[in-house]
Amino acid sequence: MEYVSTATGTTTREVVTTPLGRRRSDLLTKLPAQGALAWVRDGEGLVGWGEAARLEVTGPGALDRAERWFAQWCADTRVDDPVGLPGSGPVLFGSVAFDPERGTSVFVVPAVVLGRRDGQTWVTTAGDHGDDDHEVTEFPAQAADASIGRLTYADGALDAVTWCGVVSEAVRRIGAGDLGKVVLARDVLVTADHPLDPRRLLLRLAARFPSCWTFAVEGLIGATPELLLRRTGDQVGSRVLAGTAARSSDPAADTALGAGLAGSAKDHAEHRYAIDSLAASLRPFCTDLDVPSRPAVLTLPNVRHLATDVRGTLAPDAPGLLGLLAAVHPTAAVGGTPRAAALDLIREIEGMDRGRYAGPVGWVDARGDGEFGLALRCAQLTGGAGGAEARLFAGCGIVGDSDPMAELAETQAKLAAVQAALQD
Numbered sequence: 001m002e003y004v005s006t007a008t009g010t011t012t013r014e015v016v017t018t019p020l021g022r023r024r025s026d027l028l029t030k031l032p033a034q035g036a037l038a039w040v041r042d043g044e045g046l047v048g049w050g051e052a053a054r055l056e057v058t059g060p061g062a063l064d065r066a067e068r069w070f071a072q073w074c075a076d077t078r079v080d081d082p083v084g085l086p087g088s089g090p091v092l093f094g095s096v097a098f099d100p101e102r103g104t105s106v107f108v109v110p111a112v113v114l115g116r117r118d119g120q121t122w123v124t125t126a127g128d129h130g131d132d133d134h135e136v137t138e139f140p141a142q143a144a145d146a147s148i149g150r151l152t153y154a155d156g157a158l159d160a161v162t163w164c165g166v167v168s169e170a171v172r173r174i175g176a177g178d179l180g181k182v183v184l185a186r187d188v189l190v191t192a193d194h195p196l197d198p199r200r201l202l203l204r205l206a207a208r209f210p211s212c213w214t215f216a217v218e219g220l221i222g223a224t225p226e227l228l229l230r231r232t233g234d235q236v237g238s239r240v241l242a243g244t245a246a247r248s249s250d251p252a253a254d255t256a257l258g259a260g261l262a263g264s265a266k267d268h269a270e271h272r273y274a275i276d277s278l279a280a281s282l283r284p285f286c287t288d289l290d291v292p293s294r295p296a297v298l299t300l301p302n303v304r305h306l307a308t309d310v311r312g313t314l315a316p317d318a319p320g321l322l323g324l325l326a327a328v329h330p331t332a333a334v335g336g337t338p339r340a341a342a343l344d345l346i347r348e349i350e351g352m353d354r355g356r357y358a359g360p361v362g363w364v365d366a367r368g369d370g371e372f373g374l375a376l377r378c379a380q381l382t383g384g385a386g387g388a389e390a391r392l393f394a395g396c397g398i399v400g401d402s403d404p405m406a407e408l409a410e411t412q413a414k415l416a417a418v419q420a421a422l423q424d
């Protein structure tokens with residue numbers, strides 16, 4: 001497909017997608033260490049680097065502004081895209097602040113994108129970049145096995161005991177009838193002996209969590225099991241998670257933990273809030289929305305979750321993907337119910353700036369197709385270029401019968417996803 005903008009009549013930029021046939025090499029090994037952008041699941045997806053365009057945005061209407069900005073960028077660009085698949089042609093990577101009105105959301109159109117879908121691989125180049133930007137470097141996959149030495153952990157905003165006190169306060173507020181559910185998170189700080197190469201972390205996360213979406217945008221790196229919204233044409237989908245159980249290395253105990261989750265009234269209540277919030281905010285934009293009545297159990301190496309896959313058909317006048325994200329985020333998987341009361345309580349008692357943790361992260365293309373997950377099970381690399389520091393995050397849904405110690409243990413099980421990928 002090729003189209004030339006007539007919006008300005010002066011097309012100066014060009015985006016060219018070139019098919020590369022059926023290749024099997026690992027997309028993540030092609031990334032440079034600096035400015036790595038990634039959205040990969042089970043060997044397919046997109047990786048990008050370099051910046052043809054960039055937008056940092058904060059304040060009311062941040063996502064709608066980003067949507068208009070990318071639409072204009074595409075309208076002013078000559079596109080040559082013979083591949084014509086979701087993710088080919090111009091692509092915008094985004095990492096949205098948990099609170100887009102107060103935090104900064106980052107959007108990047110990469111200079112180079114390598115994509116793979118249904119076994120087909122392509123490369124897209126954007127803007128007036130020299131050949132150097134298009135050169136594909138190779139991070140040796142074995143380098144992911146290299147040690148980064150000792151890791152030292154420190155408390156983030158709150159120590160564990162204080163955080164349990166915050167959970168108790170939330171339980172009290174829920175008991176008092178102020179709200180039904182709130183998600184509370186904590187952070188821990190980690191310092192390594194050697195620089196934290198994002199590619200090492202990405203490769204290790206992708207290998208351990210092939211069913212999760214391994215992502216990187218602006219130093220926020222993780223493998224999330226939760227898909228907030230996928231749009232393909234007029235089809236929209238979401239994988240809603242809430243309700244968690246730990247795993248055990250003892251098979252009988254592990255089976256019992258899984259059965260306990262499947263039968264847990266507390267976890268089903270937590271899950272229901274998340275499903276209802278997504279369905280209520282998405283339904284007005286859909287001609288039909290299929291919400292299964294009972295969740296499935298999703299098993300990951302470190303935890304199990306209650307999971308529901310929601311599917312719908314968008315109405316012809318539905319907003320674009322970024323506009324839809326603005327409508328549905330935050331669901332009660334990361335915020336709470338009622339939404340406004342939960343966000344107020346988070347601001348009042350959580351004691352931490354979430355930044356882009358628990359915000360939407362993913363990509364959208366010029367057709368409006370794209371995928372955004374929730375930035376969970378992630379680390380924000382904080383040490384700058386060649387840095388060896390990171391901030392890790394985990395949160396839990398709190399309902400009326402939550403036990404603070406059990407919630408602390410749940411954050412530890414969730415943090416273990418990134419910790420295991422960092423460690424030797």
Ligand SMILES: C=C(O[C@H]1C=CC=C(C(=O)O)[C@@H]1O)C(=O)O
Nearest residue numbers: 241242243244333394395396397
């Ligand atoms: C907020 C997080 O998880 C959410 C997603 C799945 C299960 C959750 C839970 O059971 O509490 C949380 O809602 C996190 O991992 O930081």
